[in-house]
Amino acid sequence: MPEPSPPTRKRRGRVLRFGAALVILCAVAGYLAVQYVTGGSHGPGCTVxxxxxxxxxxxxxxxxxxxxxxxxxxxxxxxxxxxxxxxxxxxxxxxxxxxxxxxxxxxxxxxxxxxxxxxxxxxxxxxxxxxxxxxxxxxxxxxxxxxxxxxxxxxxxxxxxxxxxxxxxxxxxxxxxxxxxTGTSAAALTCDGRQDSTQAGAQDGTQAAATGPDAVRSALVRDFGRDALETTAAEVGGKASPTPTPTTGDPRTVTLPVRKDTSPGSGRTLRERGWQLAHWAVANSSALRIERVSYAGRQWTAGNTDSQWRPAGSEAATATVRILTAR
The missing domain is CATH 1.10.530 (Lysozyme)
Known part of the structure; x- marks a missing residue:
């Protein structure tokens, strides 16, 4: 069989280069798609x-x-x-x-x-x-x-x-x-709790977010409304206080008494309400630098390799959710 003519070899070369370029393009597109869905290259830090x-x-x-x-x-x-x-x-x-x-x-x-x-x-x-x-x-x-x-x-x-x-x-x-x-599943959501530069900003990514007890309180108002911070609904540093900055107790702790959800049409139990607040705090742990969340005899601690909810205290302690922020 005669050898291919030079033009044929050139055409084959172009086809190979085109194929290689297409493979690279598909790989880049796949990578960008993953970044779009996951929100960055740092990988998942939460599990439900x-x-x-x-x-x-x-x-x-x-x-x-x-x-x-x-x-x-x-x-x-x-x-x-x-x-x-x-x-x-x-x-x-x-x-x-x-x-x-x-x-x-x-x-x-x-x-x-x-x-x-x-x-x-x-x-x-x-x-x-x-x-x-x-x-x-x-x-x-x-x-x-x-x-x-x-x-x-x-x-x-x-x-x-x-x-x-x-x-x-x-x-x-x-x-x-x-x-x-919503709190239907107990101790079901965990995060590693490590603060990352891509997560430390505000939700729209335009400016750095505040951290600490005051930031936790502001975020609670943002998501649950001001009722979450009424004197009868929240404690800071272990003592009821209407002010955003406690003067007694541990200044890093926000304690939320769990009350019946009075939202129109809500049929959720106190325990479900408590687990909603506890899971909410874990979900916000990286952004707000929350170190520990305790509820219903279980405790989540940031930085654990397995990030599990572990036994801590009495299982009957469902009256409050305690949130400890970083120093």
């Missing part, structure tokens, strides 16, 4: 597990944990069921990877990729996770029988996405998160 032995688990980042806790608190604050929270979390996982991003398709912004031009609010409002979650729930409750619908259908009724089936793939992870962050 099923309340059942040997059940599924989901690993996610501290940034995602903060946003998931906010979305959940807004939903339960409106007396909405766990199903509504799962729908909201699955939607945010699909739309933004649970990241409060300042870009998207056309003028889409934020956790839910809401569009100012479509009446969802101003850009500043939409980039406020509490506001964005509230707007999502406002639209969700207008959907008749949303609790009985497939999750992807309920989410699509709100979002009007060009990919209506995309939400379904996030349902298992969203259900795990919703169960933990």
């Amino acid at each position: 597990v099923s309340g059942k032995a040997d059940g599924p688990a989901y690993d996610f980042t501290p940034e995602q944990a903060v946003n998931a806790a906010t979305i959940t608190a807004v939903g339960t604050g409106r007396g909405l069921p766990e199903r509504a929270v799962a729908i909201a979390l699955a939607t945010a996982l699909q739309e933004s990877g649970l990241r409060n991003i300042s870009h998207g398709d056309r003028d889409s912004l934020g956790l839910f990729q809401q569009r100012p031009s479509q009446g969802w609010g101003t850009p500043k409002e939409i980039l406020d996770p509490t506001y964005a979650a509230g707007e999502f729930y406002t639209h969700l409750v207008k959907v008749d029988d949303y609790e009985k619908m497939p999750l992807t259908e309920a989410a699509q009724r709100v979002q009007r996405s060009g990919f209506p089936e995309a939400y379904a793939k996030h349902e298992p992870d969203a259900r795990l998160l919703a169960a933990a962050l």
